[in-house]
Amino acid sequence: MTFCLGITVEDGLVGIADTRVLSGNECLIAKKTATYQGPGFSFFVMTSGLRSARDKILLYFEEAFARETLVRERLYKVVNLYAQQVRKVALQDREALEETGLKFNAFSLIGGQTAGDSEHRLFLVYPEGNWVEIGPDTPYQIIGASGFGKPILERSLHRRDSMIYAYKVGILAFDATRLCAADVDFPMDVLLYSRGSFEIIERRYDRNDLRSISEWWQERMRQAVQDLPAQWIEAAFPACTSR
Numbered sequence: 001m002t003f004c005l006g007i008t009v010e011d012g013l014v015g016i017a018d019t020r021v022l023s024g025n026e027c028l029i030a031k032k033t034a035t036y037q038g039p040g041f042s043f044f045v046m047t048s049g050l051r052s053a054r055d056k057i058l059l060y061f062e063e064a065f066a067r068e069t070l071v072r073e074r075l076y077k078v079v080n081l082y083a084q085q086v087r088k089v090a091l092q093d094r095e096a097l098e099e100t101g102l103k104f105n106a107f108s109l110i111g112g113q114t115a116g117d118s119e120h121r122l123f124l125v126y127p128e129g130n131w132v133e134i135g136p137d138t139p140y141q142i143i144g145a146s147g148f149g150k151p152i153l154e155r156s157l158h159r160r161d162s163m164i165y166a167y168k169v170g171i172l173a174f175d176a177t178r179l180c181a182a183d184v185d186f187p188m189d190v191l192l193y194s195r196g197s198f199e200i201i202e203r204r205y206d207r208n209d210l211r212s213i214s215e216w217w218q219e220r221m222r223q224a225v226q227d228l229p230a231q232w233i234e235a236a237f238p239a240c241t242s243r
Helices: 052-068 069-072 075-099 148-158 162-179 206-228 236-241
Strands: 003-010 012-018 020-023 028-031 033-038 041-048 107-114 122-124 131-133 140-144 189-195 200-203
Touching: 003 041, 003 122, 003 162, 012 041, 012 107, 012 162, 028 052, 028 206, 041 052, 041 075, 041 140, 041 189, 052 075, 069 075, 075 107, 075 122, 075 131, 075 200, 107 140, 107 189, 122 140, 140 148, 148 162, 162 189, 162 206, 206 236
Parallel strands: none
Antiparallel strands: 003 012, 003 140, 012 189, 020 028, 033 041, 041 107, 107 122, 122 131, 189 200
């Protein structure tokens, strides 16, 4: 499984990805992010699904991106080019994978900005090669293990929030996921893009780097449960004990 989270707010983009890869009985560490920057463009790709499909798609994409320089005008054109490589690899490998009981499940998040874009954009690409843009109403998308981190994002994240706030919420979503999903874990890769900067900042954090945040959040949650208004809950206990 994988945890890749993309967040788009007015000030920019936040990307967070785990690095755990399972190969048979082995547990490996490998990047699930790739960044591309040059004059007039800056974007990242985050992927979930079979590692072999991911590596092949990115190789084909990088070759096509080097040739098709006109796609750098707009990010959606970059996404279209990437989607073409997804379909190409699916045609080549899907049948063989399914014969062995594996599924072609290459989901991708692509975020960034080109010179022709008025602002940064974030896209979700499906294994079939179609895509959607992540909009302001739900300013995030998770690929991979999506259920555990979603509650805090749904309750507290808005498009108008700052990048720092989005980054904090993203860390908590990752922390919830790695606690509940055995195949999601540190190191954690972070990508930060500020609107109009055409520069992606990359950081990697280990378990010890975020231990204090995780412990602080756990204690705050326990205290919040203690402080929860509970008059109607407490009223149920006498009824239970009298039976």
